[in-house]
Amino acid sequence: MTEDQNINLVFAIGALVLVASALFSRRIGLGEIVRTALAWVAIFGLFIVGFSYKQEILAVWSRVSGELNGSHDQVVVGETLRIRQSADGHFWVDAKVNATPVRFLIDSGATTTAMALRTAQAADIDISSSPFPVVLSTANGSVEAQRGVIQSIQVGPLKMQDLPVVVAEEFGDANVIGMNFLSKLGSWRVAEGEMVLEPATPDNQ
Template sequence: MTGDQTLQVIAAVMMLTLVGSSLLSRRLALGQVARMIAGWLLIFAAVLVGYSYRFELNAVVQRVAGDLLGERGQTVGGTLRVPMAPDGHFWVRARINGHEQRFLIDSGATTTALSARTADAADLTVDRGGFPVLINTANGTVEAQRTRIERLTMGPIVAKDMAAVVSPAFGDMNVLGMNFLSSLESWRVEGRTLILVPHQPRV
């Protein structure tokens, strides 16, 4: 049993003890007590399951939120149109080696940057033995390691063998920088919409 599991069991036992003592002190009928205990058990079970699968649930919440906010973009005439989010940025859902993740498209970033969790989930090979890359962020300068993205897809756009950097200091943030934007045929902002134009296949 892990430390987290032990704490969960202890917390559940303590809560059940408190609830049981409270119910007994009220001298309720046995059947009513049993129903109330069963209800509390269901609540505790739901909380424990939610905590145990918090990362998976967070991914589901992000996916649903992305759909509601239009983060998958809209394919129009071979282009991908990404609406501006309420925070004033352009967010998009993309797949790295088949793994879907949320990205901020930032023309002010030179290089595409990935969180350590995203790199692990996409099974990327990170050059941990080489010299680190120094990246300037809003929170100061951080060290990152180099990697390459074999395949990144979003709507009609496919980017292959793209350089990126990885660092735990990025938290859960993933950024598509200028090295991604410059791989496109063109990109532009019209009003509150970012329009990404991929290279058209030659006939």
């Protein structure tokens, strides 16, 4: 058992002792004492189980509530974001770029986060006016893009400042979160149809 579980067990036993003392101090039948004691044992048992598995319970609750409100593809558990794989095999996420809602595809094969020109303009992205564009190789051929900076991006509970981005009209409506975002996280992984994103901590920043 973990240290927290041991503390919870000691607390529960102490509480049960107090309840038992109170029951025996009253002049009631043995049958009622047993029923009451069993009820308190069940209550404290549920408390210990709930506390021990609080993260799992929160994950289930978040998923159920997500199904009810229609945002079931991403679930927040504490400071961790879980993203369910879409029917197209990709991982999509709703983010806020400078407080503007933007739908992103998460692509670990993309080096840099990329945004469509009109989406970047709507989010007031600081786009470079350099006459020398960046040439990118895409599935549809080479694309000339401008460099920019996302002043603030929030994906679920995860927040970053001053994230480099490339912007091009040729991206159409496509917006992609790349490795320059993922690499700044504490960790990220894909398992059992979910992508799990965890924030950086002082130890891994």
